[in-house]
Amino acid sequence: MSLSIHIGSETCQNETLAIIRRRSLRRDIGMTQPNSPKLKGGDVDPAELARLLVTVGESRNVEAFEALFRFYAPKVRAFMTMKTKDRQAAEELMQETMSSVWIKAAQFDPDRGNASAWIFTIARNIRIDAYRRKRPALDLDDQALMPEEAPQADRELEKAQEAKLLRNALATLPPEQQDVLKMAFFEDKPHSAIAEQMGLPLGTVKSRIRLAFSKLRDALEDRR
Amino acid sequence: MSVRHHISDELLLDYAAGTLSEGWSLAIATHLALCPTCRRQLDAMEGAAGALLDKISVEPVADDESWQRMRARLEGSKAPQPESKPKPRGEHRPAAVIPEPLRSYLGSDVEGLKWRALGRGAYHIRIPTDDPSTQVRLLRIPAGKPVPEHTHSGRELTLVLSGSFRDGESVFARGDIEEADDDLLHTPTASEGEDCICLAVTEAPLRFTSWIVRMIQPILKI
Ligand SMILES: [Zn+2]
Numbered sequence: 001m002s003l004s005i006h007i008g009s010e011t012c013q014n015e016t017l018a019i020i021r022r023r024s025l026r027r028d029i030g031m032t033q034p035n036s037p038k039l040k041g042g043d044v045d046p047a048e049l050a051r052l053l054v055t056v057g058e059s060r061n062v063e064a065f066e067a068l069f070r071f072y073a074p075k076v077r078a079f080m081t082m083k084t085k086d087r088q089a090a091e092e093l094m095q096e097t098m099s100s101v102w103i104k105a106a107q108f109d110p111d112r113g114n115a116s117a118w119i120f121t122i123a124r125n126i127r128i129d130a131y132r133r134k135r136p137a138l139d140l141d142d143q144a145l146m147p148e149e150a151p152q153a154d155r156e157l158e159k160a161q162e163a164k165l166l167r168n169a170l171a172t173l174p175p176e177q178q179d180v181l182k183m184a185f186f187e188d189k190p191h192s193a194i195a196e197q198m199g200l201p202l203g204t205v206k207s208r209i210r211l212a213f214s215k216l217r218d219a220l221e222d223r224r
Numbered sequence: 225m226s227v228r229h230h231i232s233d234e235l236l237l238d239y240a241a242g243t244l245s246e247g248w249s250l251a252i253a254t255h256l257a258l259c260p261t262c263r264r265q266l267d268a269m270e271g272a273a274g275a276l277l278d279k280i281s282v283e284p285v286a287d288d289e290s291w292q293r294m295r296a297r298l299e300g301s302k303a304p305q306p307e308s309k310p311k312p313r314g315e316h317r318p319a320a321v322i323p324e325p326l327r328s329y330l331g332s333d334v335e336g337l338k339w340r341a342l343g344r345g346a347y348h349i350r351i352p353t354d355d356p357s358t359q360v361r362l363l364r365i366p367a368g369k370p371v372p373e374h375t376h377s378g379r380e381l382t383l384v385l386s387g388s389f390r391d392g393e394s395v396f397a398r399g400d401i402e403e404a405d406d407d408l409l410h411t412p413t414a415s416e417g418e419d420c421i422c423l424a425v426t427e428a429p430l431r432f433t434s435w436i437v438r439m440i441q442p443i444l445k446i
Contacts, residue, residue, distance in 0.1 A: 044278070062298065066291065073290055074282035091290065099297050113267060116274030124242040124273075134246040134354055135239075136253045136325040138263070144323035146399065148260045149226075166268070167275045181237075185273045186280075190243040191234045206234045213233045216268055 046163035049115035057105035069098055076123050082186045093130055097123045114163035169219035177212040227259045227399035240269035247358025251381040251425045257323035258399035321386055346372045359428045364421050365414035378427035380404045387420035
């Protein structure tokens with residue numbers, strides 16, 4: 001495993017993000033500071049990320065987008081590198097992803113998901129297109145869609161809170177379960193290929209996946 | 225009535241990660257349209273992926289050059305008009321039997337389908353995809369009759385769209401998905417009273433042959 005993703009305890013970088021946001025409100029919109037603070041890794045409040053994304057969607061605010069870009073661009077580039085192994089190609093796919101985030105920001109619905117999950121799905125779809133694959137997707141506006149039985153109230157708070165719960169729950173998963181999830185999401189490997197690469201029986205990989213998600217589901221349900 | 229037979233975590237993970245090929249994904253996405261429970265599971269998985277993305281630790285690099293390129297792109301792209309609001313669901317139209325994305329693959333809902341006889345009262349429609357690893361078909365099984373040609377190797381997904389079938393002790397009705405593999409010996413039979421329409425995805429039987437065909441296609445220009 002060559003991945004270097006650290007799932008640790010919450011360390012607060014919200015302050016850095018707040019600084020970037022304050023800068024975003026300054027007059028010199030559009031002037032990039034060579035030494036502007038950057039968000040690198042660590043934990044940023046999901047609610048703050050969602051607010052930035054909503055701001056981009058509502059008012060095409062370039063500085064809010066820059067804050068998102070400086071946080072996500074290195075991560076998306078790293079995500080792309082894990083598959084392509086080519087830095088230049090990864091940079092292109094990252095640019096593609098982030099420009100798609102800019103264009104589609106108005107479609108982000110904080111009631112339906114959190115910012116990082118939404119950006120992951122955009123990066124994933126760009127990667128699928130890059131490899132000329134097809135992934136038939138759900139149409140949430142389809143007339144035949146079976147609706148949720150009980151719409152939950154207070155969704156916005158819920159989704160940002162869910163993101164935090166997932167982060168914390170992920171940190172408590174045994175390393176072998178975390179590895180399987182990282183290989184699936186980042187290295188673009190189906191669970192059968194993961195089993196092959198790890199030299200494990202398929203059943204072992206399946207049970208790691210099931211254990212991991214049952215723990216994540218428990219974490220989300222405890223709150224209700 | 226709510227769905228009782230769901231997608232396994234490992235298959236849904238492959239779909240969430242984008243590693244599942246088109247044929248299987250079509251069955252998964254169509255099940256998701258009929259199953260709010262699995263939609264919530266998918267959300268949780270994509271949420272987990274987002275949380276992992278947040279945690280990717282990156283070497284401290286100067287991203288200014290990347291950002292300048294991005295800025296240039298933004299200036300080139302016009303601010304998109306806000307999307308028109310989606311139409312309220314189900315306005316004046318009876319809900320379709322076949323949900324998206326499957327309906328678009330078929331080109332119509334049930335009443336417009338052109339079935340081909342399979343014999344013994346059963347019908348099917350082959351659904352073309354760009355995925356050479358799977359065979360995707362819509363099946364219509366007469367009430368009370370077993371699913372024909374039922375030999376397969378490898379994974380098989382069967383998603384019920386109308387009517388129901390019984391397999392051993394289990395009944396599969398609209399929205400239910402059955403995931404079978406080699407070592408499961410099964411004999412699905414349509415329930416009495418109503419024909420069963422289901423989407424069946426199997427591993428392509430002639431995978432090797434079609435691989436050769438694709439290799440020589442450019443040469444033969446077929
Ligand atoms: Zn389900």
